[in-house]
Amino acid sequence: MKIIADENMPYVDALFGDLGEIEYVNGRNLSAEQVSDADVLLVRSVTPVNAALLDIAQKLKFVGSATIGTDHVAVDYLASRGIPFSNAPGCNATAVGEYAFIAMLELAQRFGETLQGKVVGIVGAGNTGTAAAKCLEAYGLKVLLCDPVKAEQGDIREFVSLDTLIAQADIISLHVPITKIGEHKTWYLFDEARLNQLRPNTWLLNCCRGEVIDNRALIAFKQQRDDVKLVLDVWEGEPNPMAELVALAEFATPHIAGYSLEGKARGTFMLYQKLCEVLNLEANKSLTSLLPPFQFSQVCRQDELSEGQLLTLSRLVYDLRDDDRKFRGCFATATGFDQMRKNHTYRREYSAITLKSETAVTPVDHLMLRTLGFN
Numbered sequence: 405m406k407i408i409a410d411e412n413m414p415y416v417d418a419l420f421g422d423l424g425e426i427e428y429v430n431g432r433n434l435s436a437e438q439v440s441d442a443d444v445l446l447v448r449s450v451t452p453v454n455a456a457l458l459d460i461a462q463k464l465k466f467v468g469s470a471t472i473g474t475d476h477v478a479v480d481y482l483a484s485r486g487i488p489f490s491n492a493p494g495c496n497a498t499a500v501g502e503y504a505f506i507a508m509l510e511l512a513q514r515f516g517e518t519l520q521g522k523v524v525g526i527v528g529a530g531n532t533g534t535a536a537a538k539c540l541e542a543y544g545l546k547v548l549l550c551d552p553v554k555a556e557q558g559d560i561r562e563f564v565s566l567d568t569l570i571a572q573a574d575i576i577s578l579h580v581p582i583t584k585i586g587e588h589k590t591w592y593l594f595d596e597a598r599l600n601q602l603r604p605n606t607w608l609l610n611c612c613r614g615e616v617i618d619n620r621a622l623i624a625f626k627q628q629r630d631d632v633k634l635v636l637d638v639w640e641g642e643p644n645p646m647a648e649l650v651a652l653a654e655f656a657t658p659h660i661a662g663y664s665l666e667g668k669a670r671g672t673f674m675l676y677q678k679l680c681e682v683l684n685l686e687a688n689k690s691l692t693s694l695l696p697p698f699q700f701s702q703v704c705r706q707d708e709l710s711e712g713q714l715l716t717l718s719r720l721v722y723d724l725r726d727d728d729r730k731f732r733g734c735f736a737t738a739t740g741f742d743q744m745r746k747n748h749t750y751r752r753e754y755s756a757i758t759l760k761s762e763t764a765v766t767p768v769d770h771l772m773l774r775t776l777g778f779n
């Protein structure tokens with residue numbers, strides 16, 4: 405069996421090695437010729453999977469995308485050919501939620517503020533939005549959720565309209581899929597008019613898809629509104645973000661909000677499980693055995709935890725400043741954006757750290773850290 409896999413997908417050898425011969429490819433430039441004799445195709449978000457890529461791949465038995473988003477995949481086309489497809493819903497939700505929370509802690513420290521007392525609006529209350537809300541609520545912040553789709557589906561959580569969210573939130577974090585049609589389409593959800601609604605001093609974070617914000621409008625807006633602070637992980641026109649916008653963001657990264665080792669491993673593992681199901685094989689590998697030990701696997705403190713100390717702890721699993729610095733140094737070169745993504749292999753999730761219970765922090769902090777995801 406021939407398995408074609410994106411070279412940026414970790415743990416493919418460990419999980420798929422027994423199932424067939426693996427060939428690694430650059431997902432962004434994948435050609436129809438390269439997949440013509442594939443039995444299995446494993447992609448990430450940068451590969452458009454459509455008729456042009458797959459019409460001549462007549463042996464294909466399975467396509468998997470180790471991502472949450474499916475906007476790069478023509479799922480109707482795959483269904484019309486009877487090719488089983490799976491993405492990996494929720495695989496990197498914790499990573500995105502923690503990225504957003506840690507970015508907010510970083511902003512607070514940079515501007516000499518505290519997150520305590522701030523109201524955070526989450527747009528899109530699915531896997532990643534809920535993961536972000538979990539961190540924020542664990543830290544005691546008030547969270548407003550806007551998700552008209554979930555509201556219509558009968559989700560029992562309390563939702564507000566986008567106008568209310570913008571009017572009340574100090575911080576807004578975007579967690580929607582990119583959709584171009586329908587009543588709730590998200591393409592340019594934040595256009596010039598919507599941006600002009602932002603309250604003074606709003607912090608706006610985008611770690612879903614670049615085109616949810618009109619990037620040109622955002623540049624023009626931000627040039628007039630320095631009070632608004634931006635954290636941008638995703639960009640219109642990836643892998644070539646607009647340089648003016650990078651310069652205007654407080655923290656800028658190359659679409660890696662979901663790039664924890666745990667999130668990446670989960671994504672590949674979910675595809676492994678799905679392929680085994682399709683091939684009617686027993687999935688006998690385990691996810692936990694894939695992850696390397698973490699250098700700071702235990703922490704103990706006895707005092708009350710300040711916000712600055714929480715940020716210091718958070719930086720053990722993810723120091724956003726490093727990625728921001730690297731990104732600014734490389735994004736403008738032809739391959740800088742993708743190279744940084746390819747080499748991004750070091751970030752962990754809070755769960756990689758175990759709290760030493762016998763010397764625990766105060767009970768309140770212990771509960772907060774546990775709810776944040778610490779072990």
Ligand SMILES: NC(=O)C1=CN([C@@H]2O[C@H](COP(=O)(O)OP(=O)(O)OC[C@H]3O[C@@H](n4cnc5c(N)ncnc54)[C@H](O)[C@@H]3O)[C@@H](O)[C@H]2O)C=CC1
Binds near residue numbers: 472497532659
């Ligand atoms: N930066 C990164 O590395 C990553 C980015 N993503 C992106 O984030 C997106 C969201 O991921 P998940 O939360 O896991 O997806 P999800 O499907 O679990 O949740 C998305 C939510 O957005 C809601 N929604 C749709 N249209 C909306 C609108 N107009 N207003 C408000 N809510 C709306 C949906 O009802 C759904 O609940 C993915 O589709 C993907 O594009 C996902 C993972 C990593």
Ligand SMILES: O=C(O)C(=O)[C@H](O)COP(=O)(O)O
Binds near residue numbers: 447474496662
């Ligand atoms: O899961 C998604 O959706 C994402 O946006 C991915 O985390 C992006 O990573 P790649 O698939 O492009 O490596």
